[in-house]
Amino acid sequence: MKKNIRLVYFSKAQRDMTLDDIQSILNTARTNNADVEVCGMLCYESRWFLQVLEGDRATISELFIDIADDPRHDEVVIVSMEYVDEPKFKDWQMGYVASADYFEQAMKECGLTEFNPDMMAPKVCIDLLVRLSRAQDEAKAA
Numbered sequence: 001m002k003k004n005i006r007l008v009y010f011s012k013a014q015r016d017m018t019l020d021d022i023q024s025i026l027n028t029a030r031t032n033n034a035d036v037e038v039c040g041m042l043c044y045e046s047r048w049f050l051q052v053l054e055g056d057r058a059t060i061s062e063l064f065i066d067i068a069d070d071p072r073h074d075e076v077v078i079v080s081m082e083y084v085d086e087p088k089f090k091d092w093q094m095g096y097v098a099s100a101d102y103f104e105q106a107m108k109e110c111g112l113t114e115f116n117p118d119m120m121a122p123k124v125c126i127d128l129l130v131r132l133s134r135a136q137d138e139a140k141a142a
């Protein structure tokens with residue numbers, strides 16, 4: 001039985017996040033997610049968080065319950081949860097994308113004019129996160 005899942009959710013930050021706020025979330029995520037072999041991507045823009053987590057079903061469930069309880073955000077909504085054969089995210093990444101040129105590019109490629117995860121279909125959320133993750137990889141390699 002397949003036990004690896006991909007979970008996508010969005011939420012609203014309690015207040016405008018600074019780069020330091022995001023960095024602090026990321027530092028925790030990087031350490032903890034590597035320990036439990038969870039990959040994914042966290043995107044922050046216009047007070048929205050959009051996050052994808054891939055890994056073992058029980059591990060992701062436990063992690064998501066912790067994340068959903070975090071006072072730094074609320075209005076947490078699950079977009080999709082599916083079983084995966086092939087992971088789309090090989091690493092743990094984060095895009096503080098507000099200032100990145102590739103954000104606008106990825107949005108355009110997904111046919112989006114506004115970043116509002118509440119109005120985006122699950123497939124579009126994943127498509128955008130994959131494009132952002134790829135763009136980050138390319139930026140790192142350059």
Ligand SMILES: Cc1cc2nc3c(=O)[nH]c(=O)nc-3n(C[C@H](O)[C@H](O)[C@H](O)COP(=O)(O)O)c2cc1C
Pocket residue numbers: 025028029030032033042049051063066067068069070072073
């Ligand atoms: C939007 C958002 C995304 C987060 N993503 C993760 C994550 O992917 N992994 C993680 O371990 N913690 C994440 N956190 C932090 C957790 O909510 C929680 O603070 C952390 O798991 C506690 O870890 P600690 O017990 O090692 O301090 C996130 C928090 C927020 C607000």
